[in-house]
Amino acid sequence: GLTIVEVEQKIHDLLQEQAKTWLPIKRLMTTPVRTVEPNTTIKQTERLMTQYEVNALPVVSAKGGFMGLATREAVQKALYHKLATHPIEHIMLRDIFAATPGTPFDEVQQHMVERNQRIVPVLDHDQVVGIFSRTDLLRAMHQALPSQAGDVEPSAGAAPSATVVPTPTLRTSNLHKQLANRLPPPLLTLLQTIRTLADTQEVAAFLVGGFVRDFLMNIPNFDLDVVVEGDGIGFGKALAQELKAEWTIHERFGTVSITIPKALNIPQMHHLDIATARTEYYEYPTALPTVERSSIKKDLYRRDFTINALAIRLNRTPGELLDFFGGRRDIKDRIVRVLHSLSFVEDPTRVFRAIRFEQRFGFQISKETQHFIQQAQTMELFHRLSGVRLGNELIHILEEPEPAKGIQRLSQFKLLTFIHPKLQWKEPAPTFFASGEKILAWHEVENARSGTERWLLYALAWFESLGKPELVKTWKRLGFPQRITATVGEFLQAQPTLLRTLNRKHLAPSEIYDLLTPWPKELVLFLMAKAQSKPTIHAAMERIRDYLTTFQHVAITVTGHDLEDM
Structure with missing residues (x-):
């Protein structure tokens, strides 16, 4: 049998587990909520955020119906690109998770983690009744921590039993076994060489981009890109010397391109790119990016779509999949989605890449991303693109196995006029x-x-x-x-x-x-x-x-x- 102390502990644990499930978000959300209308300018929205000391504002219709979410990050990017007079609806987030007052806390928490969503609007019959932010999440977690006396600290206005909140855990997965089972031995040997060198130089190395995407989709891809948190050029040169290979340095982007020697016996692979983890910013819409050294998370955030913003760690915890932005979920749901609302403002050529990936994989461009494509047209961003950049994207589309699908999609989005006013499909x-x-x-x-x-x-x-x-x-x-x-x-x-x-x-x-x-x-x-x-x-x-x-x-x-x- 159990002792009295053990019974008490068992009951306490069961209550905690139950609290995880039934604690409604209305007990933890922030209310009342400030909102803006869709025709509010981006500059006015920024002033309201500063005035009310908030990082997001729900956008509502004249009747109060929820339309989307304006975030400080998107507003600041838009101001940087001189879009102050544009309406906030041009850059608001639409495709986001919204809770109801009765949505369990753990469900909200799970969506915030999996979608990398910082703020969740709480809707009651399409009316915004509250906001649940990461600050609220941290507060709830703090209230769940035992006090020095060993008790659970209650939240304001809530019964003690309703304050037990589970600590959020990021759902990660390790692909080490799958890599070992599916990649040819010579390629595994190359990855082991990279891993050993990264450990020796005390840097973190990651596989990124198309290889990771295609690996999750079970599509063969020997076009490897490695990102290093640290000196990518120094690491790339050292790796090339280790492999007895030729290399080319691109100082501006902090990258090294290594020609794969025939002795490695990987005939499908011709070169390997090593890059420094970097962030980038754009001096003006459609400009080429200016880059700075950064972390792997920020390196992935600068990429075009969530499905391309995935990484596999090569050392320290080899095989760990890093998915900060829901890329794996979008692969499963067969969705092409941008990482933020100003993605096409920064680089309109991403529109052509979205269409290319959509048609190549039989995916669907998300409704929100389609809206951002339309906004890019409204802002006349495609007229500012250089002909060469536009031509490169067209060549990529025409090199696809079924190019007619991509051209037809360009026509559906009314993008052919930017190539030539009389060009039709x-x-x-x-x-x-x-x-x-x-x-x-x-x-x-x-x-x-x-x-x-x-x-x-x-x-x-x-x-x-x-x-x-x-x-x-x-x-x-x-x-x-x-x-x-x-x-x-x-x-x-x-x-x-x-x-x-x-x-x-x-x-x-x-x-x-x-x-x-x-x-x-x-x-x-x-x-x-x-x-x-x-x-x-x-x-x-x-x-x-x-x-x-x-x-x-x-x-x-x-x-x-x-x-x-x-």
Whole structure:
């Protein structure tokens, strides 16, 4: 049996456990709550926050209905970017967890931790009746701590039994076993080398970015990025020397790019990037970032989307997954979400990346993130982007396995006008894209190491409707490679004649060779896709295929000396 003391302790423990479950948030929330309306300017909102000494204000409609949350962090970023006169609804958070007065404390706590949400509005029939902040959380935790006498200190206005609050625990997971089971031994050996060096130099090293995202999605990815809390350049140089590898230093960003030696036996991996953990800020909207050394958390916070803001610790507690912003949850829910409301203000090219990831993985851009895309358009941020940065993002989209989906999504968001006012997504481009995919698939089978720039075929099919002068002008503005922009105008002019000639009844292999040799192979593939889409010039398609598979590879073995000897 149990002693009296043991029975008392058991009852006390049970009461504590019950308190975790049923303690309603209305017993702990702050009330009354100051609010602002959606048309309040960002500058006015900042003044109200200072006046009332708060870090967040709920945004409510004229009828008092909850619309979103304005945070001091977002307000300060907006003021930095000279957006003082814009309405607060442009930058308020919409996709947030909201409690009701009866929501249990532990549920609120769990959402705050998992979503990295600092403030939770408490709603009663869509009306804001309270706010629960991290300050309230700390106060509740303090009240739960035993006093020197061993008792539980009661909160103001609450019964003693209702004050027992569980200490929040961040849900972490360790991927050490999964890494060991799924990665090839040579790659594990490389990670062990990084781990040992990090321990020796007494720095913390982390795998970050796309590798972590894809690992959680069970997608093979050998494009590794390592972030070091400390001197990333010094660490990268030491690692390169350890691996007997060549390296390149990028001082501005505090990074080292290491060329992976063949001796490591990781054929899928060509280079490894080592970076210093850093934070960044933007001098003005659409500017390139200025970077400063920082912590891993701030390094992850500067990234584009939650699914890319994940890290795996390589040393000290190897395999620990760091998820400060809910990236793993968003992967599970198949969501693309920005980390803060001014993400697209700082870098509008992130919109194009959002679409690229959405279509690549079959995800959905969150409703809140879609709203921020619309606000970026309202603020006319895309007009300030340099053509080269815009062109780079378009090339990335066109290099995707199914680029038509990305272009269609750009059209749905009404973003094509920022590329060119007359650029559209309509026939015959979609049909040509489908034909182009088949041509490229065939060509890649026939020429496994051809290094074809897939995007070029699609770009030509898409922009062709602009006509030669506008196409060439636009491609130059977008910074497309000069070797192409210098040729594409001439090619478009020659295209009808080329197809007619290639479709002639009698044509010698040497004539086919002479017709097609002057053009880059991507333009020849474009010509083949054009011929395939027109049954009346089927012969032209067959001849282009013969050229790509046979004629272009024929080498002349007879020399002038041979002719002299005859």
